[in-house]
Amino acid sequence: MNPTLETIMNHRSIRKFTDEKLTEEEIHTIVKAAQMASTSSYVMAFTIIGVTDKEKKAQLRAVSGQPYVEDNAHLFVFCADLKRIHDQSSKDETVLTSLQSTEAFIVATVDASLAAQNAVVAAESMGLGICFLGSLRNDIRRTSEILNIPEYVIPLYGIAVGYPDHKPEQKPRFPIPVVYHENGYAQDEREQKQLLTEFDERIKDYYDSRSENQRLDTWTNQMDRKYSKLTRMDVTQYVQGQKLNIK
């Protein structure tokens, strides 16, 4: 396996970090790697906020409820950002409608996420560990307030980075035929169901035997729990209040 594949295949989320900080050069390397991701029509519709202020980190931890939002070597917050284009544009009705469309919103969230995953691979290739933090959307308005987020910008998630202070087992992924279908979406629903049943058995063993946070669970049960309650329903209104995804 080449070193790039080794880095990618070795991924696991890290939630405990040593006290070692990142140098400015390391931070810039990660940001530059993020910037080199492909970007739809060259829009580069994202901004990365590095949070170093202790008070702000504590406030963001309170939003998320997760200690590693505060206890890490560096915290990046990835934002979908159409403000630059808005501010540079002629602001005629058509431009505003374009920027406020679902399509533009998808472009910005995809752009930010491609950049984020590039940042992750870069960080992991440097021996660092990472954890994405969607929990900053537990109260997206508060996160937005803490980070002075303007209209046309959405804070999507954080990424906590630092030197790993634990080595969790890797979480298994679906077998390839679940996620890779040839020549169209898979038609054989029974086969897909069977694959997921087998996967659930595997996941049961994984949760039962892992060294940290053991429990009795399956992927299906986890999804059932997650989607049987309404969470973060305020995000829709927040995004629209930011003037995005309304046309």
Ligand SMILES: Cc1cc2nc3c(=O)[nH]c(=O)nc-3n(C[C@H](O)[C@H](O)[C@H](O)COP(=O)(O)O)c2cc1C
């Ligand atoms: C967009 C996004 C948001 C996430 N948010 C959180 C989070 O708030 N807290 C957390 O502990 N993990 C979070 N994760 C990490 C996932 O739980 C983790 O990637 C997944 O369970 C697979 O585990 P692995 O990364 O160790 O392979 C997030 C991952 C993504 C991609």
